[in-house]
Amino acid sequence: MRLGFRENKKKRVGFSYAINGLKIAFKNEINIRIHFTIALLVIIGGFIFSISLLEWVLLILMIGFVITAELINTAVETMLDHLAPNWHPVVGSIKDLTASAVLVSSIVAFIVGIIIFIPKFIEWFTL
Numbered sequence: 001m002r003l004g005f006r007e008n009k010k011k012r013v014g015f016s017y018a019i020n021g022l023k024i025a026f027k028n029e030i031n032i033r034i035h036f037t038i039a040l041l042v043i044i045g046g047f048i049f050s051i052s053l054l055e056w057v058l059l060i061l062m063i064g065f066v067i068t069a070e071l072i073n074t075a076v077e078t079m080l081d082h083l084a085p086n087w088h089p090v091v092g093s094i095k096d097l098t099a100s101a102v103l104v105s106s107i108v109a110f111i112v113g114i115i116i117f118i119p120k121f122i123e124w125f126t127l
């Protein structure tokens with residue numbers, strides 16, 4: 001017997017829906033895969049350059065900030081493509097706005113990364 005939406009919903013823990021969201025984003029969005037790859041490289045860089053505790057906290061905050069912005073952008077795009085598949089200037093503006101959120105978060109994360117890693121690079125090459 002097929003379960004209704006409500007019964008089906010009760011069978012899964014909330015956390016598993018969230019993991020499923022990550023899987024969907026990973027499968028369909030190249031940008032998410034790029035962000036995770038950059039995050040991994042930055043984490044490796046953090047270990048190589050033995051960054052401080054405060055620098056780790058900042059990096060982790062930035063990684064979470066960018067990936068969260070990208071997930072919200074993906075969710076909004078997916079919702080609009082489903083609910084409003086036709087061309088409309090308002091739909092375009094909303095997509096541009098959420099894309100801007102990703103851009104702003106990425107620029108901020110890039111600047112923080114530069115502030116943390118550039119002095120370490122200089123130190124490394126001048127030793």
Ligand SMILES: Nc1ncnc2c1ncn2[C@@H]1O[C@H](COP(=O)(O)OP(=O)(O)OP(=O)(O)O)[C@@H](O)[C@H]1O
Binds near residue numbers: 084091
């Ligand atoms: N239905 C629409 N009506 C008007 N403009 C649209 C519409 N769909 C997309 N656009 C315009 O095209 C741009 C790209 O939209 P699209 O849905 O292809 O995003 P995307 O390139 O997949 O974004 P991302 O790279 O973040 O996944 C939007 O930012 C918007 O300016």
